[in-house]
Amino acid sequence: MKILIVCLGNICRSPLAQGVLQQKCDEAGLQVKVDSAGTAGYHQGEPPHPDSIKVAQENGISISHQRGRMFKTCDIQEYDKILAMDRSNYCAIKTSSGKSWDESKVSLFLNELNPGKNEEVPDPWYGTYDGYKDVYKLIDATCDRIVEKLKNELSLAQN
Numbered sequence: 001m002k003i004l005i006v007c008l009g010n011i012c013r014s015p016l017a018q019g020v021l022q023q024k025c026d027e028a029g030l031q032v033k034v035d036s037a038g039t040a041g042y043h044q045g046e047p048p049h050p051d052s053i054k055v056a057q058e059n060g061i062s063i064s065h066q067r068g069r070m071f072k073t074c075d076i077q078e079y080d081k082i083l084a085m086d087r088s089n090y091c092a093i094k095t096s097s098g099k100s101w102d103e104s105k106v107s108l109f110l111n112e113l114n115p116g117k118n119e120e121v122p123d124p125w126y127g128t129y130d131g132y133k134d135v136y137k138l139i140d141a142t143c144d145r146i147v148e149k150l151k152n153e154l155s156l157a158q159n
């Protein structure tokens with residue numbers, strides 16, 4: 001199982017979500033590889049934003065080794081599940097996927113927590129460290145829910 005989490009710059013929200021979800025999957029013993037990407041290429045090759053690294057670190061998760069990369073057309077085929085942080089990311093994924101677009105694979109990240117509400121993870125890029133702490137809380141709660149669902153999905157697939 002391969003999951004890709006997508007935001008705009010791939011330095012604030014999605015690297016944090018990658019680190020949190022990977023750690024929770026590993027702790028749950030799930031065979032899941034989590035990755036992240038951005039729909040824009042401004043920060044390709046860069047480490048996550050210092051405040052994302054800091055809030056992850058304060059919660060026992062290391063994300064400083066990650067490097068930003070842009071969403072690629074082939075990602076839609078490479079990954080089993082793609083989670084977009086906001087509606088604009090979702091639309092950009094659709095456009096970049098072209099003929100390979102597969103609606104069944106792509107959803108809004110927060111719909112995993114609050115199904116059908118189409119809520120967005122706010123972009124902390126323009127704000128203070130408090131914004132990163134708020135985003136961490138949303139991501140943490142959502143990843144708990146994702147892991148619960150994956151446990152059910154993967155155990156059903158094994159039986």
Ligand code: 4NP
Nearest residue numbers: 007008009010011012013125
């Ligand atoms: P992210 O936040 O999409 O959560 O990584 C942003 C990072 C950088 C920029 C915008 C949003 N930027 O304009 O450079």
